[in-house]
Amino acid sequence: MNQLDPNSSGFLLTESLVKRFDDVVAVDDVSISIQKGEIFALLGSSGCGKSTLLRILAGFEKPTAGRVLLDGVDIASFHPYERPINMMFQSYALFPHLNVWENIAFGLKREGMPGDQIRTRVDEMLNLVQLTAYAKRKPHQLSGGQQQRVALARSLAKKPQLLLLDEPLGALDKKLRQRTQFELVNIIESVGVTVVMVTHDQEEAMTMASRIAVMSHGRVLQVGTPKEIYECPINRFVADFIGNINLFDGQLSVDEPDRCEITTGLGVMHIAHGIGGAIGMPLAVAVRPEKIYISKKLPDVGVNLFSGKVREIAYFGSYSSFIVEMADGRTVVITEANSSRLANIDITWEDRVFFWWDEIDPVVLTQ
Amino acid sequence: MNLEKWSHLRLGKRFVIGVPFVWLLIFFVVPFLILLRISVTDMGNGVDPFAPLLQAIDGSWRITLKYQNYLSIFEQADKDGAMVWWDTIYLEAYITSVKYALWTTVLCLFLGYPFAYFIARAKKSIQPALLMLVMLPFWTSFLLRVYAWKGILADQGVVNNFLLWLGILQEPLLMLYTDISMLVGMTYVYCPFMILPLYATLVKMDFRLLEAAHDLGASPWNAFWLITVPLSKAGIIAGSMLVFIPCLGEFVIPSLLGGAENIMIGRVVWDEMFSSNNWPRAAALAVVMVLFILVPMAIYAHYGAERDAMAED
Numbered sequence: 001m002n003q004l005d006p007n008s009s010g011f012l013l014t015e016s017l018v019k020r021f022d023d024v025v026a027v028d029d030v031s032i033s034i035q036k037g038e039i040f041a042l043l044g045s046s047g048c049g050k051s052t053l054l055r056i057l058a059g060f061e062k063p064t065a066g067r068v069l070l071d072g073v074d075i076a077s078f079h080p081y082e083r084p085i086n087m088m089f090q091s092y093a094l095f096p097h098l099n100v101w102e103n104i105a106f107g108l109k110r111e112g113m114p115g116d117q118i119r120t121r122v123d124e125m126l127n128l129v130q131l132t133a134y135a136k137r138k139p140h141q142l143s144g145g146q147q148q149r150v151a152l153a154r155s156l157a158k159k160p161q162l163l164l165l166d167e168p169l170g171a172l173d174k175k176l177r178q179r180t181q182f183e184l185v186n187i188i189e190s191v192g193v194t195v196v197m198v199t200h201d202q203e204e205a206m207t208m209a210s211r212i213a214v215m216s217h218g219r220v221l222q223v224g225t226p227k228e229i230y231e232c233p234i235n236r237f238v239a240d241f242i243g244n245i246n247l248f249d250g251q252l253s254v255d256e257p258d259r260c261e262i263t264t265g266l267g268v269m270h271i272a273h274g275i276g277g278a279i280g281m282p283l284a285v286a287v288r289p290e291k292i293y294i295s296k297k298l299p300d301v302g303v304n305l306f307s308g309k310v311r312e313i314a315y316f317g318s319y320s321s322f323i324v325e326m327a328d329g330r331t332v333v334i335t336e337a338n339s340s341r342l343a344n345i346d347i348t349w350e351d352r353v354f355f356w357w358d359e360i361d362p363v364v365l366t367q
Numbered sequence: 368m369n370l371e372k373w374s375h376l377r378l379g380k381r382f383v384i385g386v387p388f389v390w391l392l393i394f395f396v397v398p399f400l401i402l403l404r405i406s407v408t409d410m411g412n413g414v415d416p417f418a419p420l421l422q423a424i425d426g427s428w429r430i431t432l433k434y435q436n437y438l439s440i441f442e443q444a445d446k447d448g449a450m451v452w453w454d455t456i457y458l459e460a461y462i463t464s465v466k467y468a469l470w471t472t473v474l475c476l477f478l479g480y481p482f483a484y485f486i487a488r489a490k491k492s493i494q495p496a497l498l499m500l501v502m503l504p505f506w507t508s509f510l511l512r513v514y515a516w517k518g519i520l521a522d523q524g525v526v527n528n529f530l531l532w533l534g535i536l537q538e539p540l541l542m543l544y545t546d547i548s549m550l551v552g553m554t555y556v557y558c559p560f561m562i563l564p565l566y567a568t569l570v571k572m573d574f575r576l577l578e579a580a581h582d583l584g585a586s587p588w589n590a591f592w593l594i595t596v597p598l599s600k601a602g603i604i605a606g607s608m609l610v611f612i613p614c615l616g617e618f619v620i621p622s623l624l625g626g627a628e629n630i631m632i633g634r635v636v637w638d639e640m641f642s643s644n645n646w647p648r649a650a651a652l653a654v655v656m657v658l659f660i661l662v663p664m665a666i667y668a669h670y671g672a673e674r675d676a677m678a679e680d
Contacts, residue, residue, distance in 0.1 A: 058578075058582060059581075059582075060578055060581075079581070080578070080581040080582050081581045081582070081583075081584045081585055081586055085582075086582055086583065087579075087582045089575060089578070089579055091573070091575060093573065093575045093576050093578065093579035094579075095576060095579070095580075095594060096576075097597045097598055106580070106583050106585075107583030107584050110583060110584035110585050110589065111584055154583070155582075158583065158584065
């Protein structure tokens with residue numbers, strides 16, 4: 001391996017990558033490290049710079065500053081057609097005048113592979129995505145799901161070192177998307193390629209990726225496994241962006257190595273770990289809706305117990321969501337799994353309810 | 368369209384489709400039939416320009432169709448009086464016309480393609496302005512624009528004077544009344560007809576396809592030949608037809624800019640009509656020219672339709 005930078009590790013590295021369009025900074029000082037064989041997701045809302053970052057990796061955009069290292073080689077100056085990287089486009093970008101077979105063979109022909117090897121490889125790819133019977137069809141004669149599989153087969157045909165997926169399921173309808181997610185992951189894992197994907201859909205990122213980078217305004221806010229991102233967000237933006245969360249602002253009032261107390265507008269909240277901060281510093285307590293218990297009867301708990309009035313109930317089938325209004329007029333979102341057919345059936349609008357959570361469940365956010 | 372389909376169409380649709388059909392019937396089919404009818408008769412007797420179709424011969428009415436006019440296009444007497452095929456001034460004029468029309472088409476394609484590509488890839492906000500520039504010459508009379516080329520290309524014209532002044536030339540270059548002036552004039556006049564359909568197809572093309580091609584290892588040149596050109600084929604064909612067909616029968620430009628040795632068929636038809644007063648032969652020449660154009664178009668339309676139908680399956 002031709003390792004130019006001995007300090008770095010990881011198969012794909014971006015070092016202080018910056019991309020400026022006129023006076024807009026699309027990618028702002030992004031340094032990420034991606035391991036060989038992992039599926040890495042760039043997650044963020046539109047305009048957060050994730051697509052620009054992907055286009056820099058593909059070579060369609062030149063970074064204003066910073067380096068991109070693939071397997072130790074700085075590829076920032078390489079043209080797209082010189083990179084061992086292939087991309088599956090959001091629109092699939094299948095060549096409309098070529099049939100499925102020719103689309104998949106396109107990249108192989110460009111690298112001058114002999115005809116019989118091309119045939120073997122294309123047949124292999126068609127088999128992988130189960131489209132052998134459709135080899136002679138033109139792209140417009142295929143369904144959205146089939147087009148997506150052709151696009152995948154085409155981007156995998158050259159055995160790229162890195163596969164880029166741009167909103168891989170964005171063009172499919174919801175039902176098809178769920179099925180395709182697992183299919184896509186299975187195919188990618190059977191090939192064993194390293195993947196960087198871009199998505200605005202957190203569910204898609206969480207089910208497909210081994211690690212996620214949450215991006216906003218061109219910056220990477222947090223990198224972690226889906227579980228880390230969800231359970232341990234490091235700041236308000238990440239906590240708020242991924243799933244639903246209740247945020248309570250307050251000040252640190254007690255801080256011991258194994259516990260702390262935070263005084264909020266609702267009262268004192270107890271946390272089962274220390275913060276190591278200064279007494280009186282502003283903090284936010286973040287609690288996921290599904291971590292909160294709800295009941296009409298006063299439970300036998302001492303701390304983190306609050307009460308309010310039910311304002312809204314939404315039934316989602318597998319779970320129900322309650323919006324509870326507290327004394328100061330603010331609301332808390334609580335979800336309860338409908339594990340039993342008759343669960344929570346007694347809670348209705350305008351009911352006075354108690355809600356509480358375990359000391360280990362909240363996340364304390366300092367920023 | 369067959370009649371069964373026609374009868375199922377609603378009145379509004381029939382009207383919309385019917386108006387252009389009627390237009391073409393009155394102003395293309397009927398005149399063409401008149402032309403056909405003239406082409407199969409003899410020359411007139413000095414009063415009428417052509418002989419009537421229906422003649423009373425020996426007391427009975429007969430329709431007489433003459434094919435001599437067509438024959439004379441392909442056959443003429445040589446010095447010894449023997450009939451010789453293929454070596455007639457008419458065929459020569461046809462071949463000259465096809466040659467100039469082809470050259471003009473090729474020149475327009477080479478000049479127009481980069482231009483259309485450039486407009487299609489320009490910012491959306493400046494595209495209308497660029498298209499306006501393409502169409503700007505139409506605001507001036509066609510005749511004036513062709514005349515202007517005389518002033519530019521003449522021995523004492525703008526180009527020659529400039530090159531002489533620069534010292535590149537010692538004596539004026541002969542450009543007017545040569546192939547150069549003909550092709551310059553025709554290319555200049557017909558280039559917009561190439562650019563506009565090319566632009567129309569190129570602007571619809573998804574340029575992400577080129578990124579996809581680059582991504583799969585195609586160099587910019589390869590991507591152009593393998594993706595852009597095949598996808599703009601419809602525009603290339605439409606533009607080429609729009610240039611080739613009017614060029615074939617072009618009369619004004621060869622008259623103003625062309626030399627005596629490059630006689631195109633438009634000029635020959637004119638001469639037969641107004642100098643020789645031989646309307647039937649002029650008509651026959653025109654009919655053959657229409658066939659020249661219609662046959663390749665029909666073949667293309669037939670195979671094009673067949674291919675599209677196959678693609679739909």
